[in-house]
Amino acid sequence: MLMNLFKCKGGVKPPTNKTQSITLPIATAPIPSRLVVPLHQSIGGTPRPIVQAGDQVLKGQLIGEADGWISAAVHAPTSGTVVEVAMHVQPHPSGLDAMCVVIAPDGRDEWIAHQPFDYANAAPEAVREYLQQSGVVGLGGAVFPTHGKLTPSKTVPMEELVINGAECEPFITCDDLLMRERAEEVVRGIGIFRDLLQPKKVLIGIEDNKPEAAAAMRAAVGALGEPFSVVVVPTLYPAGGAKQLIRVLTGKEVPAAKRSTDLGVQCFNVATAYTAWRAIAHGEPVVSRLVTVTGNVHAPRNYEVLIGTPMDELLQLATPHPDTDGIIMGGPMMGFLVPDRQVPVIKATNCLIAHDDRLFPPKPPEMPCIRCGSCAQACPHELQPFEMYWFSRAKNFGKTQEYHIFDCIECGCCSFVCPSRIPLVQYFRFAKSEIWAREREKNAADGAKARFEFKQLREEREKAEKAEKLAKAAAAQAAKKAAEAAAAAAAGEPVAEGAAAAEPVAAEASPVPVAVDPEKAAKMATIQAAMERAKAQREASQPKNTEALKSSQQKEIDEIEARRQAAHLTEAAPPAATGEKTE
Amino acid sequence: MMFAPAPFLLKDVSVSQVMIQVCVALIPGIAAYASLVGPAILVQLVIATFAALLAEAVMLKIRGKSLALFLSDGSAVVTAWLIALTFPPLAPWWLVVTGTVFAIVVAKHLYGGLGQNPFNPAMVAFAVCIVAFPALMSQWPSVGLQLRLIDQMNIILGWAPRVDALSGATPLDAMKTALKLGDSTFDVSTLLANQDIYGNFAGRGWEWVAGGYLLGGLWLWHRKLITWHVPVAFIAAMATLSGALWLYNPAQFASPLFHLLSGGAMLGAFFIATDPVSGCTTPRGKLIFGAGAGLLAYIIRVFGGYPDGVAFAVLLMNLCAPLIDLLTQPPIFGMKDKA
Numbered sequence: 001m002l003m004n005l006f007k008c009k010g011g012v013k014p015p016t017n018k019t020q021s022i023t024l025p026i027a028t029a030p031i032p033s034r035l036v037v038p039l040h041q042s043i044g045g046t047p048r049p050i051v052q053a054g055d056q057v058l059k060g061q062l063i064g065e066a067d068g069w070i071s072a073a074v075h076a077p078t079s080g081t082v083v084e085v086a087m088h089v090q091p092h093p094s095g096l097d098a099m100c101v102v103i104a105p106d107g108r109d110e111w112i113a114h115q116p117f118d119y120a121n122a123a124p125e126a127v128r129e130y131l132q133q134s135g136v137v138g139l140g141g142a143v144f145p146t147h148g149k150l151t152p153s154k155t156v157p158m159e160e161l162v163i164n165g166a167e168c169e170p171f172i173t174c175d176d177l178l179m180r181e182r183a184e185e186v187v188r189g190i191g192i193f194r195d196l197l198q199p200k201k202v203l204i205g206i207e208d209n210k211p212e213a214a215a216a217m218r219a220a221v222g223a224l225g226e227p228f229s230v231v232v233v234p235t236l237y238p239a240g241g242a243k244q245l246i247r248v249l250t251g252k253e254v255p256a257a258k259r260s261t262d263l264g265v266q267c268f269n270v271a272t273a274y275t276a277w278r279a280i281a282h283g284e285p286v287v288s289r290l291v292t293v294t295g296n297v298h299a300p301r302n303y304e305v306l307i308g309t310p311m312d313e314l315l316q317l318a319t320p321h322p323d324t325d326g327i328i329m330g331g332p333m334m335g336f337l338v339p340d341r342q343v344p345v346i347k348a349t350n351c352l353i354a355h356d357d358r359l360f361p362p363k364p365p366e367m368p369c370i371r372c373g374s375c376a377q378a379c380p381h382e383l384q385p386f387e388m389y390w391f392s393r394a395k396n397f398g399k400t401q402e403y404h405i406f407d408c409i410e411c412g413c414c415s416f417v418c419p420s421r422i423p424l425v426q427y428f429r430f431a432k433s434e435i436w437a438r439e440r441e442k443n444a445a446d447g448a449k450a451r452f453e454f455k456q457l458r459e460e461r462e463k464a465e466k467a468e469k470l471a472k473a474a475a476a477q478a479a480k481k482a483a484e485a486a487a488a489a490a491a492g493e494p495v496a497e498g499a500a501a502a503e504p505v506a507a508e509a510s511p512v513p514v515a516v517d518p519e520k521a522a523k524m525a526t527i528q529a530a531m532e533r534a535k536a537q538r539e540a541s542q543p544k545n546t547e548a549l550k551s552s553q554q555k556e557i558d559e560i561e562a563r564r565q566a567a568h569l570t571e572a573a574p575p576a577a578t579g580e581k582t583e
Numbered sequence: 584m585m586f587a588p589a590p591f592l593l594k595d596v597s598v599s600q601v602m603i604q605v606c607v608a609l610i611p612g613i614a615a616y617a618s619l620v621g622p623a624i625l626v627q628l629v630i631a632t633f634a635a636l637l638a639e640a641v642m643l644k645i646r647g648k649s650l651a652l653f654l655s656d657g658s659a660v661v662t663a664w665l666i667a668l669t670f671p672p673l674a675p676w677w678l679v680v681t682g683t684v685f686a687i688v689v690a691k692h693l694y695g696g697l698g699q700n701p702f703n704p705a706m707v708a709f710a711v712c713i714v715a716f717p718a719l720m721s722q723w724p725s726v727g728l729q730l731r732l733i734d735q736m737n738i739i740l741g742w743a744p745r746v747d748a749l750s751g752a753t754p755l756d757a758m759k760t761a762l763k764l765g766d767s768t769f770d771v772s773t774l775l776a777n778q779d780i781y782g783n784f785a786g787r788g789w790e791w792v793a794g795g796y797l798l799g800g801l802w803l804w805h806r807k808l809i810t811w812h813v814p815v816a817f818i819a820a821m822a823t824l825s826g827a828l829w830l831y832n833p834a835q836f837a838s839p840l841f842h843l844l845s846g847g848a849m850l851g852a853f854f855i856a857t858d859p860v861s862g863c864t865t866p867r868g869k870l871i872f873g874a875g876a877g878l879l880a881y882i883i884r885v886f887g888g889y890p891d892g893v894a895f896a897v898l899l900m901n902l903c904a905p906l907i908d909l910l911t912q913p914p915i916f917g918m919k920d921k922a
Binding site for chain 2: 333372
């Protein structure tokens with residue numbers, strides 16, 4: 001089947017070192033003396049432990065419940081007794097501890113009751129939830145919960161489903177062996193993804209250094225009558241990066257800020273498809289994975305390994321040479337030296353490489369950058385690593401972001417080709433973590449500021465409310481007084497001619513004449529009370545500096561007011577209007 | 584616990600390897616040059632190399648840098664060779680030494696050493712010396728002058744008088760002078776027809792030197808130490824401008840072929856304008872840089888007061904390089920439609 005391949009810029013060709021570990025078929029690693037199963041084995045929330053020390057568990061029994069939608073369940077890899085639920089050092093460059101369930105195997109490897117999932121009659125949501133419950137995550141290394149990637153975009157139709165069998169990192173062969181030996185189950189797993197995503201076509205990308213795997217996959221696709229295309233892509237690191245493979249197979253470039261589904265494409269690893277099929281067809285959650293054990297060892301080989309197996313025990317199966325001085329988890333381009341040889345194999349562990357100075361000579365000293373641009377030519381994301389290096393070194397992190405440091409996938413191509421042997425990726429990791437740290441600090445400061453401002457706002461509001469209450473009370477008081485006075489005036493001495501009513505009785509400010517007629521007086525009193533209330537309200541809503549004016553100031557204001565009124569009466573309108581504006 | 588960050592594999596490349604390959608690529612041009620003017624050029628190469636390494640060592644010591652690491656990087660040797668190849672082959676030894684020391688001390692180390700210099704050190708040396716010692720920098724051996732090594736050594740070391748035969752000029756300079764004299768009976772074609780002076784098409788033997796540099800430059804491109812952008816843009820720009828003027832008035836302006844094969848055009852296009860430290864790094868930036876250098880070199884050599892314009896053209900473009908780079912950043916993966 002002929003297909004037009006798209007060119008991917010950049011990339012490097014390190015020695016592949018894959019032949020050592022493909023001579024022997026996959027072997028099953030024996031059950032180790034103890035299993036340390038970290039609860040956090042996928043991107044997203046840390047599963048909650050649901051077992052405790054002393055519990056008996058069976059193989060496949062749930063021990064960690066998914067926490068939130070982006071999270072995946074964790075299961076007991078074999079039957080035995082839970083020894084403890086405690087913090088243990090993790091296979092992570094930081095060497096930090098995390099919560100693990102430690103199991104002492106009983107050697108019987110007894111499965112919990114499990115049955116196939118009735119996939120044909122299940123709603124898509126139910127299938128996704130079942131995969132989450134089965135702990136299916138991306139086994140290419142990123143361990144993103146698979147069910148979270150199985151929802152098609154609501155707006156963009158799903159065009160292509162890309163299946164990643166490229167396996168571009170040197171030394172690693174677990175996907176190669178998986179495709180050779182278990183192609184049919186991989187293809188059936190891909191069928192599940194296809195059913196959920198409904199893409200127009202399915203493309204399985206395999207690097208041209210794995211012809212046996214490609215042949216096996218083609219045979220399986222043919223045997224199952226699936227319309228999938230098995231596409232052989234040129235061997236070029238990092239062609240197995242999801243974005244690079246998508247580019248090579250579809251020509252689409254997924255930017256850092258977007259999800260691939262936004263472009264109508266989704267990508268899964270072949271091993272993920274395999275575990276999805278095992279979960280659906282056999283009810284087996286992910287309790288083991290294929291791991292390549294290679295490097296400075298006598299017998300490099302791929303093993304089916306229980307999750308939680310201490311790395312050192314696994315490495316011993318391949319008999320490492322005595323000068324082995326460390327274990328690299330992952331490949332030599334993006335992997336890392338584990339902080340402790342006892343750290344467990346996790347779902348992200350695709351390869352263990354016994355490290356020694358012969359295979360990986362100590363790095364020569366770093367020289368200044370000569371701006372030769374080799375790194376820019378090697379960068380698969382078409383960045384300018386030497387510029388980002390310059391600004392990372394100068395701690396000018398804003399500039400590193402202008403040069404798109406967060407588009408860097410840390411594939412290591414730039415460091416690989418650098419003639420000055422600058423550990424460029426390290427500089428970028430440093431810059432990224434500094435930017436994150438500053439972002440956190442800024443968020444914390446912003447939070448504190450927001451809290452302070454809210455407090456101020458609340459205090460002011462309470463003060464205003466109090467003032468209003470007081471003003472209301474005062475107004476009521478005044479109204480009462482005015483009413484009393486009016487009543488007194490009406491009921492009291494209807495003196496002589498009764499013309500004395502012109503004399504204001506209430507407050508000095510009150511211009512309201514007191515009527516003689518009692519009915520009228522009562523009416524006037526209510527009107528006055530209402531006016532007082534309005535005045536109080538107006539005062540409460542007015543700026544504070546007009547409160548408590550001195551008599552001289554009040555006089556001045558009155559004079560100005562008088563002048564204004566006079567102006568209004570004697571002159572045309574405009575000057576007053578403009579005068580008001582400029583005041 | 585060991586700490587070594589990924590990647591654990593490194594390609595077998597180093598700064599010294601890059602510099603050594605640049606030196607190797609210069610060899611065809613040097614061989615042609617030596618056969619043209621005699622072994623003097625080799626003497627100059629040796630003098631410049633020693634001066635450069637000594638200046639480099641002193642500066643590294645003063646700056647507290649590792650001698651073992653930096654002295655062997657080869658960058659000083661490349662600078663020294665470019666100086667020796669651009670200075671007149673029989674220039675007195677102290678002129679070459681002055682230029683080289685200035686290049687290493689001022690143009691390179693005072694700006695921060697390897698990788699930090701904004702200007703091409705060899706071209707700074709050339710510019711400084713041609714401004715300070717214009718007469719000495721214009722004395723090229725007359726074509727056809729064949730001196731024995733010992734005589735050449737004596738001239739270089741100042742033990743023999745600087746004979747009249749030395750006051751020749753490059754074909755480029757000779758033609759400019761002849762044309763400037765305003766002798767209307769002489770035009771380019773009659774000048775170039777004088778096979779004794781000007782060789783087949785660009786000066787006797789000079790075209791072979793240019794050919795040698797071209798060969799070395801193509802090898803550098805083949806080895807992926809340089810990209811095609813700068814040389815192609817340089818040559819295309821110079822050919823276009825010289826071609827246009829040549830078509831406009833062939834009596835007054837020489838052909839593009841003459842210009843490309845004379846003076847420092849080929850050396851400049853492949854070895855000087857391609858210096859990554861002081862030049863542009865983005866693909867479009869390299870095209871602008873190369874074209875700018877080619878145009879300026881032509882304008883300065885034809886209309887300016889100096890025998891050749893490559894040095895000043897490259898220095899002027901060095902000035903613009905950071906800005907050009909800033910304005911020509913290529914779009915990154917996934918953002919091409921926005922650019």
